[in-house]
Amino acid sequence: MGKLRSEFDSLIMFSKREYIIWSSYRMNAWMWVLDTFFNTTIFFFLSLVTKGATIDFFPYGTNYVTFIVLGLSVYYISFTNLGDPFPRVARIYWGGTMDLYMLSPLSYFTPMMGVMYRSVIDDYPRVILALLFGGVFFGASYNFGNLGLSMILLTLLLISTFGIGMISASSFYLFNFKQKAEPIRFIFQDIIIALTAGYYYPLTVLPYPLQVLGSFIPHTYALDALRRLIIPGGNLYVKVLPLQKVINIQPITLDIIILAIMSVIALPLGWWMYIKGIKKARREGTLTRWQ
Amino acid sequence: MAIENIIELENIVKTYKIKEGFRKFKPFNAIDGVSLNIEKGEIFGLLGTNGAGKTTLIKIMAGLLEADKGSGKVLGYDIYENHKKIRSNVSLVAPTADVGTDNNLTVKQNLEFWAVVYNLPKEKREERIDYLLTFLGLKEYENFWPMSISAGMRQKLAIARSLLVQNPILFLDEPTVKLDAKGAESIRKFIKKINVEFNTTIILTTHYIFEAEELCSRVAIMNKGKIRSCDTINNLRNNLEKYDSFTIKCETLKAKTIERLKLEENIIECNFKNNELKIITDKLEKTIDLTTRALRKENIQIESINTTEYSLEDIFIKVTTEEEKI
Numbered sequence: 001m002g003k004l005r006s007e008f009d010s011l012i013m014f015s016k017r018e019y020i021i022w023s024s025y026r027m028n029a030w031m032w033v034l035d036t037f038f039n040t041t042i043f044f045f046l047s048l049v050t051k052g053a054t055i056d057f058f059p060y061g062t063n064y065v066t067f068i069v070l071g072l073s074v075y076y077i078s079f080t081n082l083g084d085p086f087p088r089v090a091r092i093y094w095g096g097t098m099d100l101y102m103l104s105p106l107s108y109f110t111p112m113m114g115v116m117y118r119s120v121i122d123d124y125p126r127v128i129l130a131l132l133f134g135g136v137f138f139g140a141s142y143n144f145g146n147l148g149l150s151m152i153l154l155t156l157l158l159i160s161t162f163g164i165g166m167i168s169a170s171s172f173y174l175f176n177f178k179q180k181a182e183p184i185r186f187i188f189q190d191i192i193i194a195l196t197a198g199y200y201y202p203l204t205v206l207p208y209p210l211q212v213l214g215s216f217i218p219h220t221y222a223l224d225a226l227r228r229l230i231i232p233g234g235n236l237y238v239k240v241l242p243l244q245k246v247i248n249i250q251p252i253t254l255d256i257i258i259l260a261i262m263s264v265i266a267l268p269l270g271w272w273m274y275i276k277g278i279k280k281a282r283r284e285g286t287l288t289r290w291q
Numbered sequence: 292m293a294i295e296n297i298i299e300l301e302n303i304v305k306t307y308k309i310k311e312g313f314r315k316f317k318p319f320n321a322i323d324g325v326s327l328n329i330e331k332g333e334i335f336g337l338l339g340t341n342g343a344g345k346t347t348l349i350k351i352m353a354g355l356l357e358a359d360k361g362s363g364k365v366l367g368y369d370i371y372e373n374h375k376k377i378r379s380n381v382s383l384v385a386p387t388a389d390v391g392t393d394n395n396l397t398v399k400q401n402l403e404f405w406a407v408v409y410n411l412p413k414e415k416r417e418e419r420i421d422y423l424l425t426f427l428g429l430k431e432y433e434n435f436w437p438m439s440i441s442a443g444m445r446q447k448l449a450i451a452r453s454l455l456v457q458n459p460i461l462f463l464d465e466p467t468v469k470l471d472a473k474g475a476e477s478i479r480k481f482i483k484k485i486n487v488e489f490n491t492t493i494i495l496t497t498h499y500i501f502e503a504e505e506l507c508s509r510v511a512i513m514n515k516g517k518i519r520s521c522d523t524i525n526n527l528r529n530n531l532e533k534y535d536s537f538t539i540k541c542e543t544l545k546a547k548t549i550e551r552l553k554l555e556e557n558i559i560e561c562n563f564k565n566n567e568l569k570i571i572t573d574k575l576e577k578t579i580d581l582t583t584r585a586l587r588k589e590n591i592q593i594e595s596i597n598t599t600e601y602s603l604e605d606i607f608i609k610v611t612t613e614e615e616k617i
Contacts, residue, residue: 099355099383100405
């Protein structure tokens, strides 16, 4: 219990540190709000283009702005959870602080999660801002009738994307990817997710092979379920994803099951690989660049 | 009273793989059969040129690097089985003070951050930080950004961080490198103070010989991954007594002349620096005669000849060059 408490205290301290740093650049904070605002604005204008066109958003209702705002929200979460662990581990390595963290009683993971707070502070509130700007300025409407279920989906999305992020981060030490380019993150984030996550368009508009490729990322299931639940007029029963057509369960239930399976696989795997990577680095003398 | 060894290493070997081309690696023996005992409460110096293996050895002792072969105990913990225990009972200051120092936080905020990371009990944090700031002369800078204080002060901040938790062993890797003379002197003063005040065993690496001479009760001279000599400075001097040394002051000297002198049978070491030719020999009179003749032959005016006492620098040069001669 004492150990858990000290890990928790350290995480709080990391978050304080990152907040002090983040908020010490006031201009940065204003730009941050404006950036989220203009991102939402761009998609509002795009929604004007699509207005009246026969684009099939079914079963996700008819409000493209809401559709996009939810896409942006998942994008922000994924950007942090999946994309951030690798550069944060790299930051600890290049900054030479890994040795100092190793000399502390903290677990191997706490420092990495701690330095990730910078992105958490930067990206998570964007979800709220995007929902807010969308609703106040651009006509997005939300159905929060299933808030509990939406929260479960959000939690599973957080865990599964963080698991993949951990796998990516572990490659820094395990496979010695010491530069900016990292194949695991590149394949997931820049190829599969960029093409098939469906941030800006429904997966159904893609060629079938790409729809199948999209079946391997958590974003597909999170977005499918969240859009059905939150966009007014969303249909809870019609099956559109390749796996939904194969397995005869209600779509949202299937989305939750698959997200849970992905979480259960990705997080422990990422955890295990990260420990392996640290142990390998301790053997090879590559924990920090300081040798 | 029996001497208590806080660190015991036996025949430690560490080999790195150095990249030599595409998918080609060659082995490099960073540590090559090192055996070492360090006593509780001493300031122990690891002396050596760049690449001698000092940092690698420190990392092995601190539990940050796994040795390939050999055995060892630090604070009674096995270096292979209990490396986590070792790590949480030692402190370390990296050669660059900026490692672990966040320039976006004030001096005090930096210490507050690490106090939590190092799990210093909440009720002791404020008091300990305040004590260390005063102890190291940082109190008046506590609200300064690290970038706005001197390099010496930043090094003190790094030392303060390492002292937050009172661990029995403190590793200082080149603690005065990059500091000016005044800053370095101040750090050396505090190293002695820490050793006395907290009874901390300090292991420091340096390539400044005078620093080791000033601070350390014992030194190990490292070269090419091996410990060439390990003893008190006095004992190292005594071991050299079979040799003598002398200096000849003269204006200039050709490299060729020095090389020729080095080949002489009775000359152990010979170097020319700051208009002084320094020679270590096992036959003093014969070598003085031989050297002066050689210099006069080349019309070099000799200003003075002095026999000298051995400094740690002489010992260091002898120990590291003897190996090369072999």
